[in-house]
Amino acid sequence: MKTVEQRLDARVGIALYDSGTGESWDYHGDDRFPITSTFKTLACAALLAKVDNGTVDLDRRVIFSKDDLVTYSPVTETRAEEEAGMSLRELCEATMATSDNTAANLVLGAIDGPDGVTAYARDLGDTVTRLDRTETSLNEATPGDLRDTTSPKAMVANLRKLVLGEALSKGSRDTLVTWLKGNRVSDNLLRAAIPPDWTIGDRSGAGGHGSRSITAVLWPPHRPPLVIAIYITQTDASFDERNGAIRDLGGAIVKHF
Numbered sequence: 001m002k003t004v005e006q007r008l009d010a011r012v013g014i015a016l017y018d019s020g021t022g023e024s025w026d027y028h029g030d031d032r033f034p035i036t037s038t039f040k041t042l043a044c045a046a047l048l049a050k051v052d053n054g055t056v057d058l059d060r061r062v063i064f065s066k067d068d069l070v071t072y073s074p075v076t077e078t079r080a081e082e083e084a085g086m087s088l089r090e091l092c093e094a095t096m097a098t099s100d101n102t103a104a105n106l107v108l109g110a111i112d113g114p115d116g117v118t119a120y121a122r123d124l125g126d127t128v129t130r131l132d133r134t135e136t137s138l139n140e141a142t143p144g145d146l147r148d149t150t151s152p153k154a155m156v157a158n159l160r161k162l163v164l165g166e167a168l169s170k171g172s173r174d175t176l177v178t179w180l181k182g183n184r185v186s187d188n189l190l191r192a193a194i195p196p197d198w199t200i201g202d203r204s205g206a207g208g209h210g211s212r213s214i215t216a217v218l219w220p221p222h223r224p225p226l227v228i229a230i231y232i233t234q235t236d237a238s239f240d241e242r243n244g245a246i247r248d249l250g251g252a253i254v255k256h257f
Helices: 002-008 036-052 088-098 101-109 114-123 152-164 170-181 239-256
Strands: 011-018 023-027 199-207 211-219 226-233
Touching: 002 011, 002 239, 011 152, 011 239, 023 152, 036 088, 036 101, 036 114, 036 152, 036 170, 036 199, 036 211, 088 101, 088 170, 101 114, 152 170, 152 211, 152 226, 170 199, 170 211, 211 239, 226 239
Parallel strands: none
Antiparallel strands: 011 023, 011 226, 199 211, 211 226
16 A cells, blocks of 8 residues: 555555455545545435435436536536436436536435535434535545545445445445446446456546545455445546556455455
């Protein structure tokens, strides 16, 4: 871990939970890092929690226009101005599969905005994670700014409760896992480091000041799942170099297990 940190001249934080043994491990796991797009799992989970308590219908349509579009919105930019809009289910699918930023903002609109993510984190017992802004300003990642931050340990604990625990109903948990497994924008990160017979559900993020991140659940074929969070920030390393560092860290974890 220190080798990667020194190679990138970066701040690096990692947390890992082994559901087979109940053991946890971390490196700078309590430090704050920019949450970037890893917040999107929490946003969609918060929406599913509202579905569970009967206050939200996933099939409710949301109408939006081109004026609502923000940078990097590969799905919603093709659906803007449609009379029928998109359902909340479709918006979370776009958010989780492609990291569509407009879709994420529309999901936030259904859960009381960024404060809704923070409130849901508190419901999960997470006293660290906070979301203060929407896409794309939340990715600013200015060093020392507490806004829009989390810690590796906090995110691992959240994923553990959401995917392996009972924070959501079984139906909503299965939906969230399907969305995580359906991520199509992280193939060159942990997915490139695991053996072909492992299964992964993940959500990555990127932002200013060299920020790069990933949170994931890994299902090896013959043992209980692992939950992992990797956060990198404050580096001048290239995007490819940061991706390579995440692959290297993932490879080390795979080798260990």
